Amino acid sequence: xxxxxxxxxxxxxxxxxxxxxxxxxxxxxxxxxxxxxxxxxxxxxxxxxxxxxxxxxxxxxxxxxxxxxxxxxxxxxxxxxxxxxxxxxxxxxxxxxxxxxxxxxxxxxxxxxxxxxxxxxxxxxxxxxxxxxxxxxxxxxxxxxxxxxxxxxxxxxxxxxxxxxxxxxxxxxxxxxxxxxxxxxxxxxxxxxxxxxxxxxxxxxxxxxxxxxxxxxxxxxxxxxxxxxxxxxxxxxx
Amino acid sequence: xxxxxxxxxxxxxxxxxxxxxxxxxxxxxxxxxxxxxxxxxxxxxxxxxxxxxxxxxxxxxxxxxxxxxxxxxxxxxxxxxxxxxxxxxxxxxxxxxxxxxxxxxxxxxxxxxxxxxxxxxxxxxxxxxxxxxxxxxxxxxxxxxxxxxxxxxxxxxxxxxxxxxxxxxxxxxxxxxxxxxxxxxxxxxxxxxxxxxxxxxxxxxxxxxxxxxx
Amino acid sequence: xxxxxxxxxxxxxxxxxxxxxxxxxxxxxxxxxxxxxxxxxxxxxxxxxxxxxxxxxxxxxxxxxxxxxxxxxxxxxxxxxxxxxxxxxxxxxxxxxxxxxxxxxxxxxxxxxxxxxxxxxxxxxxxxxxxxxxxxxxxxxxxxxxxxxxxxxxxxxxxxxxxxxxxxxxxxxxxxxxxxxxxxxxxxxxxxxxxxxxxxxxxxxxxxxxxxxxxxxxxxxxxxxxxxxxxxxxxxxxxxxxxxxxxxxxxxxxxxxxxxxxxxxxxxxxxxxxxxxxxxxxxxxxxxxxxxxxxxxxxxxxxxxxxxxxxxxxxxxxxxxxxxxxxxxxxxxxxxxxxxxxxxxxxxxxxxxxxxxxxxxxxxxxxxxxxxxxxxxxxxxxxxxxxxxxxxxxxxxxxxxxxxxxxxxxxxxxxxxxxxxxxxxxxxxxxxxxxxxxxxxxxxxxxxxxxxxxxxxxxxxxxxxxxxxxxx
Numbered sequence: 001x002x003x004x005x006x007x008x009x010x011x012x013x014x015x016x017x018x019x020x021x022x023x024x025x026x027x028x029x030x031x032x033x034x035x036x037x038x039x040x041x042x043x044x045x046x047x048x049x050x051x052x053x054x055x056x057x058x059x060x061x062x063x064x065x066x067x068x069x070x071x072x073x074x075x076x077x078x079x080x081x082x083x084x085x086x087x088x089x090x091x092x093x094x095x096x097x098x099x100x101x102x103x104x105x106x107x108x109x110x111x112x113x114x115x116x117x118x119x120x121x122x123x124x125x126x127x128x129x130x131x132x133x134x135x136x137x138x139x140x141x142x143x144x145x146x147x148x149x150x151x152x153x154x155x156x157x158x159x160x161x162x163x164x165x166x167x168x169x170x171x172x173x174x175x176x177x178x179x180x181x182x183x184x185x186x187x188x189x190x191x192x193x194x195x196x197x198x199x200x201x202x203x204x205x206x207x208x209x210x211x212x213x214x215x216x217x218x219x220x221x222x223x224x225x226x227x228x229x230x231x232x233x234x235x236x237x238x
Numbered sequence: 239x240x241x242x243x244x245x246x247x248x249x250x251x252x253x254x255x256x257x258x259x260x261x262x263x264x265x266x267x268x269x270x271x272x273x274x275x276x277x278x279x280x281x282x283x284x285x286x287x288x289x290x291x292x293x294x295x296x297x298x299x300x301x302x303x304x305x306x307x308x309x310x311x312x313x314x315x316x317x318x319x320x321x322x323x324x325x326x327x328x329x330x331x332x333x334x335x336x337x338x339x340x341x342x343x344x345x346x347x348x349x350x351x352x353x354x355x356x357x358x359x360x361x362x363x364x365x366x367x368x369x370x371x372x373x374x375x376x377x378x379x380x381x382x383x384x385x386x387x388x389x390x391x392x393x394x395x396x397x398x399x400x401x402x403x404x405x406x407x408x409x410x411x412x413x414x415x416x417x418x419x420x421x422x423x424x425x426x427x428x429x430x431x432x433x434x435x436x437x438x439x440x441x442x443x444x445x446x447x448x449x450x451x452x
Numbered sequence: 453x454x455x456x457x458x459x460x461x462x463x464x465x466x467x468x469x470x471x472x473x474x475x476x477x478x479x480x481x482x483x484x485x486x487x488x489x490x491x492x493x494x495x496x497x498x499x500x501x502x503x504x505x506x507x508x509x510x511x512x513x514x515x516x517x518x519x520x521x522x523x524x525x526x527x528x529x530x531x532x533x534x535x536x537x538x539x540x541x542x543x544x545x546x547x548x549x550x551x552x553x554x555x556x557x558x559x560x561x562x563x564x565x566x567x568x569x570x571x572x573x574x575x576x577x578x579x580x581x582x583x584x585x586x587x588x589x590x591x592x593x594x595x596x597x598x599x600x601x602x603x604x605x606x607x608x609x610x611x612x613x614x615x616x617x618x619x620x621x622x623x624x625x626x627x628x629x630x631x632x633x634x635x636x637x638x639x640x641x642x643x644x645x646x647x648x649x650x651x652x653x654x655x656x657x658x659x660x661x662x663x664x665x666x667x668x669x670x671x672x673x674x675x676x677x678x679x680x681x682x683x684x685x686x687x688x689x690x691x692x693x694x695x696x697x698x699x700x701x702x703x704x705x706x707x708x709x710x711x712x713x714x715x716x717x718x719x720x721x722x723x724x725x726x727x728x729x730x731x732x733x734x735x736x737x738x739x740x741x742x743x744x745x746x747x748x749x750x751x752x753x754x755x756x757x758x759x760x761x762x763x764x765x766x767x768x769x770x771x772x773x774x775x776x777x778x779x780x781x782x783x784x785x786x787x788x789x790x791x792x793x794x795x796x797x798x799x800x801x802x803x804x805x806x807x808x809x810x811x812x813x814x815x816x817x818x819x820x821x822x823x824x825x826x827x828x829x830x831x832x833x834x835x836x837x838x839x840x841x842x843x844x845x846x847x848x849x850x851x852x853x854x855x856x857x858x859x860x861x862x863x864x865x866x867x868x869x870x871x872x873x874x875x876x877x878x879x880x881x882x883x884x885x886x887x888x889x890x891x892x893x894x895x896x897x898x899x900x901x902x903x904x905x906x907x908x909x910x911x912x913x914x915x916x917x918x919x920x921x922x923x924x
Contacts (some may be wrong), residue, residue, distance in 0.1 A: 031875035045837035169814025177897030181866030212902030442673025
């Protein structure tokens with residue numbers, strides 16, 4: 001799955017994820033008709049709108065094979081919240097079948113594939129931001145470290161209050177824009193204090209938030225999704 | 239008023255809830271603490287919250303209490319009654335002004351609040367894992383002895399140190415027979431309400447002295 | 453002004469208050485660290501949480517029966533039980549008990565329920581002198597202020613403000629900014645009040661049905677003073693605080709102080725099972741318990757939301773909330789702030805009165821991770837958002853659908869049209885990528901704090917096919 005956010009703004013992330021999996025010998029399918037897991041509407045209280053959207057996505061993944069998603073937030077929605085969304089629906093069982101086959105990308109790379117990485121990139125210092133959904137829902141917070149620790153030219157610095165939410169929260173960033181702004185400022189202050197070159201995350205939403213704020217503050221620190229970061233640094237033709 | 243009770247209960251009882259949660263069996267099993275470890279745990283936790291702890295022989299209580307009260311200028315002493323005093327083997331020296339809590343609080347409240355330096359009580363046990371003393375105040379040892387005076391001296395029998403609160407409740411069969419007031423005391427009174435800075439001696443005793451007697 | 457606008461006003465005030473930002477950041481970090489130090493073993497913590505959850509869920513599922521047992525045993529012990537459906541009834545009951553005993557001066561321990569019913573204001577209006585004795589609440593009362601946290605009510609005050617409060621109210625006392633000295637001053641002032649008050653009022657942490665026992669947790673000693681010195685003690689509690697058996701108490705007393713303030717246990721644990729017996733020499737001669745409903749019975753009927761009643765008021769969810777730390781307690785405008793406040797207040801008051809609070813959450817889940825009784829707070833907040841708009845739930849939820857907004861609903865309908873139709877979606881994404889240079893990146897307030905990228909040059913669908921990935 002690509003995620004609706006990556007489809008619009010970060011397509012390289014979707015591609016990088018697929019390329020990493022293909023390189024490990026997997027046959028990777030990208031269903032054309034995929035749309036969105038329904039989370040934006042679900043979290044905003046619009047379950048009646050979320051349901052048909054989620055249903056449309058569900059239809060793309062009928063095959064009994066793992067579904068890999070480069071986002072803890074989308075993976076979490078399908079894995080843990082589709083049961084509530086579809087609870088009174090006739091296709092509840094199909095929804096659960098999809099829920100049970102969902103993996104977040106770094107989770108799959110580390111736990112299922114035990115991926116081995118060789119760092120071909122230049123020395124760099126990074127800060128890692130684990131999304132709240134990766135940490136608290138999918139419980140895969142440390143998979144990103146398992147991957148970056150294999151990269152010999154990458155130094156990881158740890159920012160203050162690493163576990164604290166960056167303030168994205170999907171539509172929260174629009175509905176409570178000022179609180180979100182205050183939260184992302186705390187997050188970017190903490191990251192800037194580490195002197196990292198780049199901040200890496202498993203979730204594009206957090207990246208759009210943190211990266212966008214860093215850019216607005218005219219910081220030199222860039223932001224990148226872990227999938228893209230890994231692919232660039234370990235792919236020979238990069 | 240009966241109407242209110244009925245209204246509330248009707249709201250609650252007529253809608254029975256389908257999913258009663260299953261009881262969780264207590265899987266907690268660990269090697270019980272030795273007596274030595276129990277004493278150590280009790281002492282160290284109490285000391286970490288600024289209680290003073292001393293290990294004494296039962297027949298050494300008298301000397302310790304008399305000499306320390308004198309040294310610390312805690313001359314106005316309150317104890318439950320003469321039977322408690324006898325049980326602790328105490329003969330108070332003449333320079334101490336000893337009061338027994340023999341009358342109801344109404345008749346001598348001002349003196350209790352203003353003219354007593356230290357209250358001495360027994361305990362019915364202590365809890366090693368939480369650093370707590372267990373008290374069941376009663377007619378011989380009323381509640382306020384361990385609350386009002388600035389200093390509280392509590393005597394714990396070494397063979398009455400339990401490991402956990404659950405153990406106390408079970409072994410002493412509390413559910414059959416609760417007293418008017420049962421207390422766990424785990425240190426001198428304190429607060430962190432001002433900028434989270436810990437300050438001792440708020441409304442309860444400023445000092446807690448625990449004498450573990452064997 | 454609508455509840456949303458009022459909330460926005462309070463939010464803006466909080467966000468621009470630098471002192472608030474500093475105090476809360478420091479206090480919450482401190483409390484989180486202290487709590488963590490008490491739970492070094494993850495597995496053991498989960499066992500404790502499961503146990504506490506099971507005890508509390510049992511209470512909530514059996515409230516009717518347990519309250520009857522509680523009343524029966526309390527009555528056998530000599531404690532008089534009163535039932536109050538709402539705040540007005542509770543206040544009237546308490547007032548009448550005080551009147552019957554000719555009690556004009558009251559000392560009070562900390563009780564969130566008493567804040568909920570606005571007891572102090574009611575009694576003062578009726579000529580009763582009521583004094584808060586918990587140090588934090590005492591300071592709040594002197595300043596005519598409101599608590600900003602359910603466990604540490606004066607967390608928003610710094611020591612200079614407190615020093616000024618003391619010297620303004622007690623001009624005879626020496627001015628000091630030293631915390632120990634201020635504490636001693638409070639001790640002196642309040643001691644006199646304890647010894648002369650006609651009545652003491654307290655809350656209840658747990659009410660044990662099996663033995664008819666009221667359990668109170670505290671550090672300062674003021675709770676024991678209020679419930680032991682005066683001749684009359686009135687305890688007031690929400691009906692959900694009942695616990696079935698005495699053996700349920702140690703696990704709850706174990707996890708509560710650790711979760712709340714990172715303490716091994718509180719200085720005092722006070723278990724009251726009756727008034728002064730004939731041969732006893734102190735303790736109140738009359739003890740009353742007021743059981744407050746105020747919407748709790750309505751909430752308890754719906755098992756999809758009644759988990760909020762498991763709450764043991766530890767404040768841990770509040771301490772870990774990344775939104776609360778930016779807003780402080782007052783911004784919520786309710787007695788209970790933070791995650792527990794969002795759910796509890798929305799349910800008790802109704803979504804039409806407090807539903808705006810449901811927007812103050814990023815769904816980060818930090819609260820659910822730490823709740824000692826495993827209340828699924830983000831799930832409940834999400835559910836309440838849904839109820840505030842679509843309103844299809846049970847009659848346990850008040851104010852359903854009261855926050856529907858036609859424009860917003862229209863936008864989501866549009867979104868649904870695009871994203872539930874794969875061909876429309878493909879066309880939409882294609883258009884966005886082809887027209888990317890014309891897609892606005894200035895999106896209202898979002899852009900106040902961030903730069904937004906332009907859409908990608910191609911969709912994933914496009915680049916995936918180029919890279920040789922198949923559709924099926």
